[in-house]
Amino acid sequence: MGFRGTAIWSAVPFQGRGVVIPSPLESVSLSVVIFLVTAAAAPLLKSRQASLINIAFSASAIASVIAAFAGFNAVATGAVETMVLPVGLPDLPFYLRLDATSGFFVTVTAVLVFFVSIYSIGYLKGFIGHPAGLAGQRKVTSLAVFYCLFVAGMLMVVLADDAYFFMISWELMAAASYFLVVFEDENKEARRAAFIYLLIAHVGAILILLSFGVMAGLSGGFENFNGYTFSAMRASHIPGVWKAAAFFLSFFGFAAKAGVVPLHVWLPEAHPVAPTNVSALMSGVMLKVAVYGMVRVSFDLLHVSDWRMGGVVLVMGLVSAVMGILYALMQVDLKRLLAYSSIENVGIILVCLGLAMIFKSFDMTALASLSLVAGLYHITNHAMFKGLLFMGAGAVMHSTHERNMERMGGLIHRMPQTAVFFLVGCLSISALPPFNGFVSEWLLFQAFLLSPSFPTPLLNLIIPLGAALVALTAALSARCFVKVFGVVFLGRWRGQHDTTVNETGLEMRGAMGFAAFACLALGLLPVFFIGWIDAIPRELVGGRVSETASEFGWLWLTPVAAERASYSAPVVFAGILAVVAAAYLLTRIPRAGVRRAPVWDCGFEKITPRMQYNSTSFAMPLRRIFGFLLSVRETVRPSGADPAFPKRLTYRLKIRDRIWHGCYMPVADASFWIARRFGRLQHGRIQIYLLYSFATLILLLVFA
Amino acid sequence: MTIQILLGVNIIGAAVLAFLGDRRLAPEVNILCSAATFISSVFLATGVYVNGPMLSGGGFFFVDSFNVYLAVLTAFVSMTTAIFSRRYMRYERRHGRIGRAGMRFYHAMFQLFIFAMLLALLTNNVGVLWIAMELATLSTVLLVSLYRTPSAVEAAWKYFILCGVGIAQALFGTVLLYFAAERVVGEGTGALLWTNLNAVAGRLEPTVLSLAFVFFMVGYGTKVGLVPLHNWLPDAHSEGPTPISAVLSGLLLNVALYALVRCKVLVDGATGSHKAGYIMMVFGLVSIIVPAFSLLRQKDIKRLFAYSSIEHMGIATFAFGLGGPVATFGALLHMLVHSLTKSAIFFTAGHASQMHSTQDMSDIKGLIRGNPLVGWGLMFGVMAIAGMPPFGVFTSEFLILTAAMKDAPFLTPFFLLGVVVAFAALFRKVMPMVFGAVPGNQRPLRPSHIPVIVHMVLVLILGLYLPLFLSQWFHMAVDLLQ
Amino acid sequence: MENGFAAQITGVLAALILLTAFALLVQRRIYGLLHIFAWQGLFLSISAAVVGYSTGLRHLYISSALTLALKVFALPYILYVLIHRLKIQKEVEEVVNIPTTMLIGIALVIFSYHLTSPVRELSTLMTRSTLAVALATVMLGLLMMITRRNAVTQIIGFLSLENGLFFAATSATYGMPLVVELGVALDILIAAFIFGIFFFQIRTTFDSLDIKEMEKLKEED
């Protein structure tokens, strides 16, 4: 009952040089306040949409810069700051805490929000300036409001240090993103997607809440509200069974939000229908906030110490990774594809976390911190390249008004800069050096390979298999993004109508450029990054990677020891560049000419763009191979008098999510069945109702 | 003295309004009376806050932290409902759904109903409590059938019979309670006063009291709308005029639950066991699950929210049954926020059905575009009632669920099932109504803003910040109910 | 009059009340129901007076008088007038056939006896054994409401249920405090008034008082 109505500001003074600089936590709070104020003020500019967009998103960009710097400092210093706000329940005010872990997530979130906010300025102008007809002119007020609330919610989740504030922020994030998903509300598909999203998010939230219930009940008891603070949970020792209960409740709760298979079904529905800047944020950072929850609960609050928990996380991660990328390969909707790919990447992150838990449970802190660092690295990377890819997809949609890849093609000629940025995204997500995706995957493989034999035979079987599946996932994702880039940007335009497709505006290109640059920088300078996040593994698993990682200077990444493994992205990059330059110059010497000619048509002279390989045909071999995992229905129906010489062929392909039909539809059907049964209880006859009341009375009298 | 004024205003108001009838200023007078009630209830609350629990009227009235907040809530919601009904009922009158007599009757009975509820809350006498509850039923029965449509008459008849029978059981329970108390306290009015009964609860005969509790449970449980005694509730809510649905859902259920909880405290004191709590938990759980599934099948907008009320009363009942400081705190808060939210929802639902001249949800569409206040009001109301933060309902459900996880972990899956199904059902039904383009059958309407906005803002505030006085009352009430 | 004798009289009256309760279950004709109901009220009134006399509690006389006025004269008369004016069918239809109803009724009586037996042990009042009868009357009233289809018969069932409650109040506890008694009486009066209005409303809306018409509001398809 200590903090009745008064704020206690116990901020650690930041090392300011002379001038008073707000501490990181204060800065992040300031940024949250800016977001909230922007959200509140946005409706005032309702009638002036253009200035609304400029002001609201500039404010978001500024706020995110503040948050990013603060988060960066918090991670770099590794200091822990706390704050208590005088709101909430009187005995349970809002506790805020910024440590290295939350600082890291603040930074990742804020950086991507910064990019996306800049992008949004250009992107949303398309909504208001657009001639009615294609997308229709529409007000973006609600989008601006909920965008700011959404970001504020994410930052608050990361800052929260008690169960109540955490849940409020968590659901604020969910609710705001729900409204963003349903932004195009006249679209039935959008409503359906938003509904599924909100429902699964809410189920997840309740599971998390129950997990907090377990932890709070066992740490502080329910004689008062003190048990709800994270510090109480952190300090308490929870007995085995309850610990497992709390862990699994929270894990599945967060997994629902992170889009882990089989709780992923909302994700490929919600991402495509949301405005693209929102999908970029949802995919890029919202899923990471869910991962943050897992990290916070399992490493920090529960001190997970049973390898089986890590094993479950690992296996779920593997399943998500493989299923996610397989489904991604089958998609023709660009944003849906990216959404499935997010499922895959979350899977990889979970694999890292699962490994970290397993290592930690066997007290192998060095390896645990290596896997954790791999996971955190991948979180950052995925935020950057998935944000970039979504922004690129948005740019493409913005110009072509198409989501279906089967009607795109050859955009590299019309949108050259976007194509370059998108290519960088594709290279990064395909884990190709020297871009960032490769570094995290490399670290993960190191963690897998350096794993010594565990005392449990089961783990010894799972670990190699896991490595194999991660390798498969990486290869498939390269394939997937060859398809995306090839079909969308290369080849010739497949569209029905010949639209004038132009390069997008400066803001959008700028944002994509920033993100692409971030991808490259993260890929080239991993040592700095690992040094920066050094405090997190120390805080969570009690080990560190940075010392060995930077043993040979910034150029060489040696996570464990030089003789175990080393990787130098700058040298690889420079080497390839040098060879390319040399080859380019040397091959010029013979001075051979260049001329253009029609493509080789094999003697068939009526080649049309529709004969190009498209997304569906590109994915066909894999549909054959992995078809048993998916639910594929493929029919070819010839029409015409003679079946041997059909006039036209109708090809129909339907790929459905097995999990949706196997797990979700039965539940929905069962609910309606039960509802019908319950409905039958209510006959409408008053005698029956009286009988119920009579029977209840008798029953109670008999048993009570 | 405040209490007498508080109750007197309503009685006089009822008389004046019966006299005024359908005159021009009748709605304003109605608002005025309710506002006066509210102001005096605030005075009463301040008094209680400063001086602690008080007895008044020669021990006839008793105000403590448990009932004072409910009294203020009742007065407050009745005031906002009166404000809402000004525009709403005028619209109904203009469109010929009710006549002159109907208006006269509506206003008079509204005040009488508020009087009955305040009396039930403030009285110290178990018998008078019963009388007030019965009066509350009787005053609203004919309001439910105000439109005189066949379904309205049917709904009112069911309401009358089922609640009449239910409340009769409660009277039997009261008799049994008196029977037990008389032997300890002595004959006369004293044996029916809470204050006396609480003091001697430990000495009351346990067998009699557990028998009495069964009758209280069935009796007041019917009025709370607990499954399977709930069958009157959806009918009455959907067929009556919206202001009446709002106060039935927002206030009457609370008052009935209040009566039940008061009885439970006595029974717990006498038996020394947690049996009453278990009974309430079972009733609560069943009342969470069954209506949650029923929500899936609703077609009528007001019926939908009536079922949601049952569900929420189930949650509160469950929490009271669970006991323990956090759960009880949560239950008290839940009664407060549910009543604010649900009445706001009924306000918007009423306007929505006026805009489309139907209560059939499949014909209601495009509310946000058609009328942002109604649309967003309904949307946020549903979010709040479905338990999304940062609204107050979440706060209470948060406390209740976490406490349940500790004390009754094996019941939480059922709880969870109900809450999730209800959530899904509500959004499934509401999303097509609020979103989308404006349909052709929609008529423009000037909604009554203030009540909706005020309620939603309060619920929002309660989700983020619980005022000190309120939490102190809750803590005191929790101590009282332990 | 000594207590023993009063107790005997109360016992006899209790038996008569139980009998009338059964008679209400059995009776097919609507006027017959009214008569039986009036008789039940009369027994109730007498028993209140007897208890009042033997214990010297004055307010029981008031209760007794109220019962006499309301339940023996006013309510049967109002109902009679309504039935007459609304031209209600004279035969009563029941949902369950009468022998079955009787059997259930007897089971209920045994159940009530069983339930109240621990209470009876406790009681020192002379009327202690009547609590079982009161409870049985309440339950039989409820049973009657469940088994009848007509609005009027349901109301009679309801009123007989109230009689049982009143009997419990007077016999088990020597009457509730006066405020409560008066309040209850007032409520019953208002209720009677309301069901009067209802009969007219139902009649004008549905052209009959058969509550079969009123089964439209339901959840079943």
Add this chain to the structure above:
Amino acid sequence: MTGQFYPAIIEGVQVATVLLAAPLLVGWVRALKCWSQGRSTAGLFQPYRDILRLFSKDIVLAENASWVFRAAPYVVFGATLMAGAIIPVISVKAPLAATADVIALVALFAIARFFTALAGMDAGTAFGGMGSSREMMVASLAEPALLMSVFTVSLVTRSTSITEMVRVLSTGPFVLRPSLAFAFLSFAIIAMAETGRVPVDNPSTHLELTMIHEAMILEYSGRHLALMEWAGMMKLFLFSSLAIALFFPWGIAGMGGWLAGTAGLAGLPAAFFFLALKLALAGVAIVFVETGLAKMRIFRVPEFLGTAFILATLGMLSYFMLE
């Protein structure tokens, strides 16, 4: 004095070897094949002549080709050569070997493939797309199998750095390891697939519909084609060298073993000798397989590669279970 330049010299020699010897290996394989089939050969040096001729030819670009198409040959060539600088072909003392371990090596090949596949799609023909699709299918199965098989070796050697793996394997006591046997079998299968040899692909086919790799580079001509072809030859050379390094490392210079113990330049001649010997044998093995097997139907390839994947995983499992 000059000792500090040794590494640079070794690196230079190695890169030059990869560049220059790769066509020779291809020529050797082709010649062997002809001999085995009783045909007359074009000589061991025909690949050099091909490449040189292509360099001097004009380029015919597809109308629709973008810069991706034109950049791809250079990137492919660069990535492959970079790989050549990393694999210890003749010596483990090459300084660039530390820039990338075996995982990064696989990724370097992946870059080359990524760009080839993109280039295949750039022209906008059905063949190019088909080639890319098939190539990526093969790769997406081969790449994980490849990783698994090298992982087995790295589990044995407790390192992913190739030089370290070579050092451990060749200096340690000779132990018969079932895991390495599995890994080698798997590696062999994958190498066939990755380098586009029969039974997965036929490098000398002229029927578009059966092509995989060739279909992708169908539109290339002139120096672009030369670079692509050269990179392909280097790839064969490098996979052979990698197999040698991982499974038969004896004789590679610079690790102080009994064969080529000298650390400096002195060890190189012996290393060259051993390399030539082993590559010649590898060529014989390739020809044996290619003449003995027919090209598979495209949808049999997954089964073939699946076998490799299973073998590699078995190798890993057997490491944990048996060793």
